[in-house]
Amino acid sequence: MRNLLVATCLGSLVATAAGVANANDELKKMAANPKDWVMPAGDYANTRYSKLNQITASNVGKLQVAWTFSTGVLRGHEGGPLIIGNMMYVHTPFPNKVFALDLAQESKIVWRYEPKQDPNVIPVMCCDTVNRGVAYADGKIFLHQADTTLVALDAKTGKEVWTVKNGDPGKGATGTSAPLVVKDKVLIGISGGEFGVQCHMTAYDLKTGKLAWRAYSEGPDDQIMLDPEKTMVLGKPVGKDSSLKTWQGDQWKIGGGCTWGWTSYDPELNLVYYGSGNPSTWNPKQRPGDNKWSMTIFARDADTGMAKWVYQMTPHDEWDYDGVNEMILSDQTMNGQPRKLLTHFDRNGLAYTMDRVTGELLVAEKYDPKVNWTTGVDMNKSSPTYGRPKVVDQYSTEKQGEDVNTKGVCPAALGTKDQQPGAYSPDTKLFYVPTNHVCMAYEPFTVNYTAGQPYVGATLSMYPPPGETHMGNFIAWDNTTGKIVWSNKEQFSVWSGALATAGGVVFYGTLEGYLKAVDAKTGKELYKFKTASGIIGNVTTYENNGRQYIAVLSGVGGWAGIGLAAGLTDPSAGLGAVGGYAALSNYTALGGSLTVFALPQ
Amino acid sequence: MRPFSFAFAVFVVVASINVSFAGDVGNPAAVKSEDGKYVDKDGNPTFKVGADGTVDWYTYSGYRRYHSECHVCHGPDGMGSTYAPALKDSLQKMDYAGFLEVVASGRKNVNASQDSVMPAFGDNTNVACYMDDLYIYLRARANDAVGRTRPGKREDKPAAYTAAENACMGKPQ
Numbered sequence: 001m002r003n004l005l006v007a008t009c010l011g012s013l014v015a016t017a018a019g020v021a022n023a024n025d026e027l028k029k030m031a032a033n034p035k036d037w038v039m040p041a042g043d044y045a046n047t048r049y050s051k052l053n054q055i056t057a058s059n060v061g062k063l064q065v066a067w068t069f070s071t072g073v074l075r076g077h078e079g080g081p082l083i084i085g086n087m088m089y090v091h092t093p094f095p096n097k098v099f100a101l102d103l104a105q106e107s108k109i110v111w112r113y114e115p116k117q118d119p120n121v122i123p124v125m126c127c128d129t130v131n132r133g134v135a136y137a138d139g140k141i142f143l144h145q146a147d148t149t150l151v152a153l154d155a156k157t158g159k160e161v162w163t164v165k166n167g168d169p170g171k172g173a174t175g176t177s178a179p180l181v182v183k184d185k186v187l188i189g190i191s192g193g194e195f196g197v198q199c200h201m202t203a204y205d206l207k208t209g210k211l212a213w214r215a216y217s218e219g220p221d222d223q224i225m226l227d228p229e230k231t232m233v234l235g236k237p238v239g240k241d242s243s244l245k246t247w248q249g250d251q252w253k254i255g256g257g258c259t260w261g262w263t264s265y266d267p268e269l270n271l272v273y274y275g276s277g278n279p280s281t282w283n284p285k286q287r288p289g290d291n292k293w294s295m296t297i298f299a300r301d302a303d304t305g306m307a308k309w310v311y312q313m314t315p316h317d318e319w320d321y322d323g324v325n326e327m328i329l330s331d332q333t334m335n336g337q338p339r340k341l342l343t344h345f346d347r348n349g350l351a352y353t354m355d356r357v358t359g360e361l362l363v364a365e366k367y368d369p370k371v372n373w374t375t376g377v378d379m380n381k382s383s384p385t386y387g388r389p390k391v392v393d394q395y396s397t398e399k400q401g402e403d404v405n406t407k408g409v410c411p412a413a414l415g416t417k418d419q420q421p422g423a424y425s426p427d428t429k430l431f432y433v434p435t436n437h438v439c440m441a442y443e444p445f446t447v448n449y450t451a452g453q454p455y456v457g458a459t460l461s462m463y464p465p466p467g468e469t470h471m472g473n474f475i476a477w478d479n480t481t482g483k484i485v486w487s488n489k490e491q492f493s494v495w496s497g498a499l500a501t502a503g504g505v506v507f508y509g510t511l512e513g514y515l516k517a518v519d520a521k522t523g524k525e526l527y528k529f530k531t532a533s534g535i536i537g538n539v540t541t542y543e544n545n546g547r548q549y550i551a552v553l554s555g556v557g558g559w560a561g562i563g564l565a566a567g568l569t570d571p572s573a574g575l576g577a578v579g580g581y582a583a584l585s586n587y588t589a590l591g592g593s594l595t596v597f598a599l600p601q
Numbered sequence: 602m603r604p605f606s607f608a609f610a611v612f613v614v615v616a617s618i619n620v621s622f623a624g625d626v627g628n629p630a631a632v633k634s635e636d637g638k639y640v641d642k643d644g645n646p647t648f649k650v651g652a653d654g655t656v657d658w659y660t661y662s663g664y665r666r667y668h669s670e671c672h673v674c675h676g677p678d679g680m681g682s683t684y685a686p687a688l689k690d691s692l693q694k695m696d697y698a699g700f701l702e703v704v705a706s707g708r709k710n711v712n713a714s715q716d717s718v719m720p721a722f723g724d725n726t727n728v729a730c731y732m733d734d735l736y737i738y739l740r741a742r743a744n745d746a747v748g749r750t751r752p753g754k755r756e757d758k759p760a761a762y763t764a765a766e767n768a769c770m771g772k773p774q
Contacts, residue, residue, distance in 0.1 A: 074684075074714070074715065075683070075684055075716075076683065076684075094716060095716070119709060119711045119716055119718050120718060120720070122716055122717075122718040123674065123707075123718045123719060123720040124720070126673055127673055128682075128683070128684055129684070129716070194673070282669075405751065441751070443665065445665065445669070446770070446772075447669070447727045448725075448726045448727055448770055448771065450724055450725045450726065450727075453720075453722065453724065453725035453727070453728075454669075454670055454673075454725070454727070455727075456669045456670065456673075456727075457669060457727075458669055459664070459665045459666070459667075459668035459669045459672075460668060461668065461677060461751060462677075556683055557683045557684060561682055561683035561684065562672070562673060562674075562676055562677075562682045562683075590683055
């Protein structure tokens, strides 16, 4: 505790004395210390890699539970705790509690925070009342509540320093994502793609909560903060009204493109990276055009918010393949050249490797061989359809049309991967990716827009790929070649964020509730332990008092809790009720808790 | 919006006359058809599944609308989720009037052990124009008359239905 107080005091003194740049320096320095876990993904590059190596491939089999902590909340627990010195900050889904635990005092609760929120926000949240975690900087903990209130709490006391409202839940906007602090700003996205929200990424002043910039995903150039001449798409300027031209009338005002995933940052380039979600509605016939810039990777200047480059992965979405998954930044050699890369595992089943300086597309390959809606991305730079996925008519819900049930589309709407973040190990140069192995039937039909009400317009059913009984895989991926290196089958979708470590061990959780440790090189399972509930949280690691710990939130729910709790079946496809996709409720029950593991002393 | 308000007012009146099976869904057997909509002996909407599995139009339409508007909370096929009840079970206890009231006005169960909030869908034409469709589909699920599957064969969309739907959804006639 004392160490932290000193560190915090020093941090705030320095920040006050030298101004804005130092909050960033403080964070960068803290993130470089592997004993701490100071931001949602562990580092700005979103690698979810730790240099800690006390737990290794040869001793992880001896791992034991060191301590546990119940959050007292039943709904789906996504994200993971932050660890700073002796303090651990644990968050929960709605009502969005935050607990500050003192690790030096056997995880005694130092303070707890529970906001008062209008429960009417609950049903406005698509897919459970999840929250993906808090951020830290400048002696404050930042929480994005379900009702879109962004609150700064004093990290020592839990007292509110400032609050700001980021959106209107009455119109369907909600908060589920974790903030990221970059320099003197707190960046936060917003949810509401199933409610026709015009979504945005917003930066608030770290000290005061004052709005610094807001960049929408669709709309006029000034609202989306794109420069027609300077913002690039695949090496060319985007041109004027690049978004407006791709929507009918003013449909962009209810266009979705939500920003509820993860944000990463390259301090050298001063660029932040994130993706936008599905265009609203799910019925593609109702919104002709490419619907830019939904389903897009954005690279924006952290200070001004102006976009340096954009790339739309799924123009005119027909399947709800949100592009919000994390952008993992790595410096690697590719074709003999050192490259600054961005790797992204999209919901649409393609893994993209891009040059994060320029936005050049280097690799786009399927990371589940069952992906069938596209034959691949046009990689020919001189082609008029360069960078576009080639859509297979049979699986095009646009081509098949309204009131037609398009069957056998892989992946399902929840994607080959959803928000559950992957990890990258600079030791093996491999990406470790939790995936879904699920296909669907999708039938779009006409819907009306009512503010604050669901604006979906499709019905769908999900099931494992034909002939298969497992619904998830945990894979190792080579982003330079676009190939799967190894793949472990999982009975259910893997909805937990991975952790890679210098000990040569990779960790992830399963929906049944197992924390699993596998060999980073081979994928061989080395350890598993069944926690209190299904895991949709992300695995983290930290060191305290000379010991390495592994921590993960259990608490089944989220989108995985919708379909999988009831079990996925499609008797009409002749699959029958094979044991492989029996109901998840046979394996686990609700309940939020943190489980912390260590080697025996 | 206006067509629905009117339609709903009519529903409520009709429902209040027919609340004869509070706490019980009553006998779901269809006794007659009015323009492709089947009703039970108490005059409440109900499903009709033929010997060869052919379902009435409303059951099919309800399946479709349910999986757009309801399933993100209540789970596929009315089976429930980790945070919302299985409507195939709820409809074994809830009658037509109770169903209309909850869907139109919402319901809250917020306490120390749960925060369940059902929103009010009265203003949402995607739901409100399809109340009977949803009720009939879920009543069929509650009675195991249709399984965990998309209905295969179905009766044609009745002409009167199309006209009423277009009016309610504000589509050109």
